[in-house]
Amino acid sequence: MPQVSLTVNGKRETVEVEGRTLLVELLREKLGLTGTHVGCDTSQCGACVVLVDGQSAKSCTMLALQADGASITTVEGLAAADGTLHPMQAMFREHHALQCGFCTPGMVMSAIDLVQSHPEGLTEAQIRHGLEGNLCRCTGYHNIVKAIAAAQKLMHHQQQAQAAE
Ligand code: FES
Ligand code: FES
Numbered sequence: 614m615p616q617v618s619l620t621v622n623g624k625r626e627t628v629e630v631e632g633r634t635l636l637v638e639l640l641r642e643k644l645g646l647t648g649t650h651v652g653c654d655t656s657q658c659g660a661c662v663v664l665v666d667g668q669s670a671k672s673c674t675m676l677a678l679q680a681d682g683a684s685i686t687t688v689e690g691l692a693a694a695d696g697t698l699h700p701m702q703a704m705f706r707e708h709h710a711l712q713c714g715f716c717t718p719g720m721v722m723s724a725i726d727l728v729q730s731h732p733e734g735l736t737e738a739q740i741r742h743g744l745e746g747n748l749c750r751c752t753g754y755h756n757i758v759k760a761i762a763a764a765q766k767l768m769h770h771q772q773q774a775q776a777a778e
Pocket of ligand 2: 711712715717748751752
């Protein structure tokens, strides 16, 4: 069987896969990272979004072999070693941006990429537009948008502080 070598949440992994194995299957079934969800078989829901080399990607649409050499971040890799939540996770919690939580890992990963790729800041309309690939059956999106708006302030503040160091 072919092998894939990739870095997942900072850890180097080499995994045997079949040619048709999807990245989400590698993460959930081979590495036990079940925080990444599968909510559809039509590439529409966004529950499976992870960061691939820093950019959000639907892991149900990528073959594991395509991730060879890549650096993957899943929701399990966001919190600091001491358990401190990533600002996006913290703001989702503070603003009650989840109900059942099924969409949340994919939503959080998409939102992180959205904020990181807009250092100039996002309006509420841009946040809503940026979430079009992520479906939530529960919340009506209002609190999700509020959480992302709050998190972007924290993330940009952190980036500026790091740049000044
Ligand atoms: S599982 Fe729905 S888009 Fe990937
Ligand atoms: S919180 Fe239930 S699907 Fe989004």
